[in-house]
Amino acid sequence: MASPALLMRVVASAYSVAEKAATIVRNVMSTGDLGIVEKAGPNDLQTKADRLVQMSICASLARKFPKVTIIGEEELPTDDVTEDLIENGHCEEILKKPCPAQYTGIKEEELVIWVDPLDGTKEYTEGLLDHVTVLIGIAYGGKAIAGVINQPYYNYEAGANAVLGRTIWGVLGMGAFGFQLTEAPAGKHIVVTTRSHSSALVNECIAALNPDHVIRVGGAGNKIIQLIEGKASAYVFASPGCKKWDTCAPEAILHAVGGKLTDICGNSFQYNKEVKHMNSAGVLATLRNYDYYASRIPNTVKESLVP
Numbered sequence: 001m002a003s004p005a006l007l008m009r010v011v012a013s014a015y016s017v018a019e020k021a022a023t024i025v026r027n028v029m030s031t032g033d034l035g036i037v038e039k040a041g042p043n044d045l046q047t048k049a050d051r052l053v054q055m056s057i058c059a060s061l062a063r064k065f066p067k068v069t070i071i072g073e074e075e076l077p078t079d080d081v082t083e084d085l086i087e088n089g090h091c092e093e094i095l096k097k098p099c100p101a102q103y104t105g106i107k108e109e110e111l112v113i114w115v116d117p118l119d120g121t122k123e124y125t126e127g128l129l130d131h132v133t134v135l136i137g138i139a140y141g142g143k144a145i146a147g148v149i150n151q152p153y154y155n156y157e158a159g160a161n162a163v164l165g166r167t168i169w170g171v172l173g174m175g176a177f178g179f180q181l182t183e184a185p186a187g188k189h190i191v192v193t194t195r196s197h198s199s200a201l202v203n204e205c206i207a208a209l210n211p212d213h214v215i216r217v218g219g220a221g222n223k224i225i226q227l228i229e230g231k232a233s234a235y236v237f238a239s240p241g242c243k244k245w246d247t248c249a250p251e252a253i254l255h256a257v258g259g260k261l262t263d264i265c266g267n268s269f270q271y272n273k274e275v276k277h278m279n280s281a282g283v284l285a286t287l288r289n290y291d292y293y294a295s296r297i298p299n300t301v302k303e304s305l306v307p
Helices: 006-031 048-064 121-125 200-208 220-228 244-256 290-294 299-304
Strands: 037-041 044-046 069-072 111-119 133-140 143-151 166-171 175-177 190-194 213-217 234-237 260-262 283-286
Touching: 006 048, 006 111, 006 133, 006 143, 006 166, 044 121, 048 069, 048 111, 048 133, 069 244, 111 121, 111 220, 111 244, 133 220, 133 244, 143 220, 143 244, 166 244, 175 244, 190 200, 190 220, 200 234, 200 299, 213 220, 220 234, 220 244, 220 283, 244 260, 244 283, 283 290
Parallel strands: 069 111, 190 213, 190 234
Antiparallel strands: 037 044, 111 133, 133 143, 143 166, 166 175, 234 283, 260 283
């Protein structure tokens, strides 16, 4: 049998690396000392978990795939990573799946990996643990083509016997796995949006959609999970603030199951290594009925947000 394609090896490794990351996230929380640092203000925090997880993910993947470009949220030195942070394993199940034909010839240097070590840091510090995700997005030709989302605290309120944590992964042209794909109730317009970065523009945009219900949660990864599990029909965030490491993995997984993620004006995101990190024109994402929501974004909102 031919050896697995590079993309499948990267995804299989990212799966195991994300599971190691989840263990680090839980271990830091269990010590009671989160080591919180304010970056740009009280809504932009970094914890010991952010730092350790990023070092673990970036060093583990760089060791296996040295020519891949890896871009992480935190600005950290890469030379002082201890061996206990390295994950060498991979998910065998992923390696058994055939790589989509359009990605079989990819070379290491053509891939860009976008890493958010702890998406939903503010919620992590406040004990809203189900909001927290670890995001590893894989891009090729500027496009998000594969992603891994780990929820370290999935099931954390389900009792002592529940398995804690889960890993969701997907590849364009193959599908997404690790969850039960569910559509939001037909005829219901349920919008999921930011919990801690609201503004007049964010609220104006949501009001224009005339939703039946609005869910406010932390973390881009968590919001995409709301879409693919049928708890929300649209993720709407009419504001700068989200960055490429927030959207790369979630976009790949959403697109792998037929959904769509763009900026608020309908432009696709680019994920090549030279691109600016900020998603200046916000986010609009749905599993189904994208055009319904896109057509209802007010022009005043679009004009206020320049890509």
